[in-house]
Amino acid sequence: MHYDVPSLECGVSIEMNAKTAENTGPAIQFQDVTYSLNGGVPRTIVNDIRFSVACGQTLVLLGRSGSGKTTLLKLINSLLVPTAGQVIVRGRPTTDWDPIRLRRGIGYVIQDAGLFPHFTVAQNIALVPSLEKWDAARTAARVDELLSLVGLEPAEYCNRRPHQLSGGQRQRVGVARALAADPPILLMDEPFGALDPVTRAELQREFSALARRLGKTIVFVTHDLREALLLASRIILLQNGRIIADATPQEFPRIDHPEVRAFTASLAPLSGALA
Amino acid sequence: MTPWTFFLEHRAEILDATATHLTLVLIAMAFAIAIGVPLGMLIVHRPALRNLALGLASIFQTIPSLALFGFLIPIPFIGGIGRRTAIVALVLYALLPILRNTYVGLTGIDPAVLEAAEAMGMTQSQILWRVRLPLARAVILAGIRTATIITIGVATIAAAIGAGGLGTFIFRGVAMVSDAVILAGAIPAALLAIAADLLLGLLERRLKIS
Numbered sequence: 071m072h073y074d075v076p077s078l079e080c081g082v083s084i085e086m087n088a089k090t091a092e093n094t095g096p097a098i099q100f101q102d103v104t105y106s107l108n109g110g111v112p113r114t115i116v117n118d119i120r121f122s123v124a125c126g127q128t129l130v131l132l133g134r135s136g137s138g139k140t141t142l143l144k145l146i147n148s149l150l151v152p153t154a155g156q157v158i159v160r161g162r163p164t165t166d167w168d169p170i171r172l173r174r175g176i177g178y179v180i181q182d183a184g185l186f187p188h189f190t191v192a193q194n195i196a197l198v199p200s201l202e203k204w205d206a207a208r209t210a211a212r213v214d215e216l217l218s219l220v221g222l223e224p225a226e227y228c229n230r231r232p233h234q235l236s237g238g239q240r241q242r243v244g245v246a247r248a249l250a251a252d253p254p255i256l257l258m259d260e261p262f263g264a265l266d267p268v269t270r271a272e273l274q275r276e277f278s279a280l281a282r283r284l285g286k287t288i289v290f291v292t293h294d295l296r297e298a299l300l301l302a303s304r305i306i307l308l309q310n311g312r313i314i315a316d317a318t319p320q321e322f323p324r325i326d327h328p329e330v331r332a333f334t335a336s337l338a339p340l341s342g343a344l345a
Numbered sequence: 346m347t348p349w350t351f352f353l354e355h356r357a358e359i360l361d362a363t364a365t366h367l368t369l370v371l372i373a374m375a376f377a378i379a380i381g382v383p384l385g386m387l388i389v390h391r392p393a394l395r396n397l398a399l400g401l402a403s404i405f406q407t408i409p410s411l412a413l414f415g416f417l418i419p420i421p422f423i424g425g426i427g428r429r430t431a432i433v434a435l436v437l438y439a440l441l442p443i444l445r446n447t448y449v450g451l452t453g454i455d456p457a458v459l460e461a462a463e464a465m466g467m468t469q470s471q472i473l474w475r476v477r478l479p480l481a482r483a484v485i486l487a488g489i490r491t492a493t494i495i496t497i498g499v500a501t502i503a504a505a506i507g508a509g510g511l512g513t514f515i516f517r518g519v520a521m522v523s524d525a526v527i528l529a530g531a532i533p534a535a536l537l538a539i540a541a542d543l544l545l546g547l548l549e550r551r552l553k554i555s
Contacts, residue, residue, distance in 0.1 A: 147464055149460075149463060149464060169466075170466045170467075170468055171466070172466075173463075173464055173465060173466035174465070174466035176464075178461065178464035178465060180457055180460060180461060180464075181457075182455070182457035183457070183461075184455070184457035184458050184459075184460055184461030184462075185458070185461070186458060186461075186462070186476060186480075187455075187458070187480065187554050188479045188480055188554045197465055197467075198465055198466065201465070201466060201467060201471070244461075247465075257464075
């Protein structure tokens with residue numbers, strides 16, 4: 071059912087729907103995308119990638135370090151531009167979008183959160199609303215709403231600075247900031263990767279519930295199969311810049327491929343110790 | 346004659362020279378900041394201009410100060426004997442620390458912060474004004490502090506080309522072989538430098554972001 075074409079773009083606020091109502095295709099499409107670095111010797115980072123992400127789907131890009139998963143993420147919000155092929159976001163190739171407009175409609179969460187150290191928590195969350203010139207009352211209400219959504223008491227946290235937060239709290243604020251202007255698409259690059267295992271598990275569980283509730287199209291990068299199985303409605307496994315497997319979390323462990331087995335084997339020691 | 350009696354007898358003159366000295370430094374620093382900080386902002390995204398600007402500023406810094414004052418005298422419009430030439434030389438001297446610290450401050454920002462800013466849909470100028478500049482201000486001020494201290498010292502040599510200031514006593518004392526007269530210029534100059542260092546250091550700590 072994840073592949074059903076929805077009648078309206080999901081997770082978009084009312085005013086955005088009015089403009090894009092005619093656009094009912096997949097949220098994101100990679101059409102034979104290659105990205106190479108033009109150093110002394112050109113190096114291909116991702117090669118001939120083709121897939122699409124349906125509206126409301128949580129796609130996990132799984133792979134080892136250097137497999138090209140972060141590159142794919144950055145191709146979606148035009149931080150990188152394809153060397154060949156095109157990435158189509160909400161019906162238009164990224165190269166046709168004004169990159170600023172494109173990015174304001176795509177939430178972005180990274181491993182170190184990247185919160186602005188000179189901003190309070192509230193100012194960090196209100197970043198995109200402030201760029202979009204929302205009025206103060208609407209912004210303040212939205213900040214409160216988002217802090218509650220990510221499990222932080224608004225009155226207690228809104229005037230803190232990032233250095234006064236724990237790693238897990240910073241990452242919660244990072245998620246709130248990405249959701250601020252209610253973007254239909256959310257990109258997440260190992261958002262829980264730098265957290266201690268207990269906090270990570272906590273955030274994964276909460277985020278998994280949150281993601282189901284929000285109905286956003288999410289592309290999530292990780293090297294952790296457990297995380298992928300927990301969050302994904304679909305997993306794409308990358309190796310050396312190519313797609314190795316594309317499956318649901320249920321199908322994925324049964325795929326007969328050495329790289330898939332390498333990933334499933336990474337889970338084994340833990341289950342052994344707990345048995 | 347002890348330095349102390351010389352100081353008491355000439356206190357009006359010394360105070361006057363201190364005021365002239367301070368004026369030279371303040372005017373030169375105002376120009377150096379007005380040129381150095383915007384230029385530092387400009388070179389963040391322009392590698393060719395960056396090498397040229399930092400290279401030139403480094404060259405000015407390597408010219409011995411007395412020679413720099415000398416070189417400027419014959420240059421039309423900016424040269425000649427007096428305050429104007431001295432100020433030009435002081436500006437050229439103060440430029441490097443300000444320019445370099447502005448550039449280093451603006452570019453030495455946590456890459457995660459810059460990546461997030463860009464991915465959130467901030468334009469390059471919004472990133473410069475709202476992210477880079479506020480995060481770089483303590484580093485920029487550190488450059489201004491270094492430049493101020495250098496300028497207070499170098500300004501004593503401005504007396505050699507008739508710009509006045511505390512250097513007047515130092516040159517006179519050297520000619521008279523009188524420690525008392527040298528100290529009448531050197532001590533107030535040193536005190537000015539220490540005061541500037543403390544004051545700007547205090548401001549720098551206030552601007553620092555944890």
